[in-house]
Amino acid sequence: MPVTITPYIPRYITVHLGAPGQNAENVTVTFPDYIKNVASSEIYPTWEPSALRANILAQVSFALNRVYTEYYPSRGYPFQITSTTAMDQKFIRGRNIFENIERIVDELFDDYIRRQGYAEPLSAKFCNGTTTTCDGLSQWGSQELALQGLDSVSILRRYYGDDIELVMDAPVQDIRTSYPGTPLRLGSRGPEVGVIQAELNRISQNYPAIPKISPVDAIFGPQTERAVRQFQQIFNLPVDGVVGKVTWYKLVFLYVGVSGLSELVSEGQRFFGFNFSVDGADANGPAGESVLLLQYLLSILAQFDSSIPFLTLDGIFGPQTEQAVQAFQVSQGLPATGRVNAETWNSLYNAYDGIDTTVLSQDILFPAELQGLGNAPEVFALSTRQTQYPGRELGLGDRDTERSDR
DSSP states (O other), rough: OSSOOOOOOEEEEESSOOOOOOOEEEEEEEEHHHHHHHHHHHHTTSOOOHHHHHHHHHHHHHHHHHHTTTTTTGGGOOOOSSSOOOSOOOOOOOOOOOOHHHHHHHHHOOOEEEETTTOSSSOOOOOOOOOOOOOOEEEEHHHHHHTTOOHHHHHHHHHHHHHEEEOOOOOOEEOOOOSSSSSSSSBBHHHHHHHHHHHHHHHHOOTTTSSSSSSSSSSHHHHHHHHHHHHHHTTTTOOOBBBBBBHHHHHHHHHHHHHHTHHHHSOOOOOOOBBOOHHHHHHHTTTTHHHHHHHHHHHHHHHHHSOOOOOHHHHHOHHHOOOOOOOHHHTTOOOSSSBHHHHHHHHHHHHHHSSSOOOOOGGOOEEEGGTTSSOOOEEEEEOSSSSOOOOOOBBBBBBTTTTOOO
């Protein structure tokens, strides 16, 4: 369950060589080697290339969904996937890999399927189509369609629907656990708090005793603490209002379950939206969360461009943010001033909008003055564009919600 909304390709994946609760060995292999093993175990190398490609894309997507949703870690298991076809995909330790499958996997291991408008890799379930049938891809059926001349994407759409799309060349990185590493409690702020709030609000649809949190503002206030306490009470956790590791992963487990993210037919995850509002700023100073939003966009782009350093989302335009801005400007052929004028801001938005990340504009509220509506700090309107330029240049020393002397 990611804190950011950008799925990635893990460098390594740990496979449990048995059913989840079975006493069996865990083996860690590179993700491409895992897919090569699965493909060589699940399908025939003599099949048509388009059938092989369709099956491999389904296998990649299914495995990535397991990683993305932290399906097994949220249940307390120290692995990402199992080798049993009853739960996951066939993996045979030490098996030989077919040469043509190896070539295709090397080409496709960083591509995956998703529903249009959703963030998570599709839980692209499949079966052989002869001895077993399912709602997902039929392996033998995909070969029949390939013999009829269908390409791999057309085959996938026959089984998963016309609303799927391919994400290509996703970033490769080490597996990151979603838990931030330290407990979150009253007074905590940041994206992880926003994740907690969004998860609690969704879980509360199925468990109405959990109070709704409004707005989802990434600030751990009394309202969030009350919701956490009620969640802990319902699910027999220590009721302390603090989100430690156990509570965090119980939230992940319930959120994935109620939203069906690990199912072929799920409600889908788009974006954990935040309501950006003016807090104590007047019309002459920097309004709202402009620096925080800048940092958020840079942090997403950093996952696709290794020249952009990762940075802390703290709403303070310090040297770390300046360095990230300069790196982005260099990558875009802009003057590397480290300051964010309208040209840099719009280039940043365009780069963000062009990557495979989906953000719904209706999830973010912007102060009216940032939309050119005059001095109306109490008026909020939906932005048709997620990242409006705040109307003033941002640079070293700027802070959100504080007056600027510039």
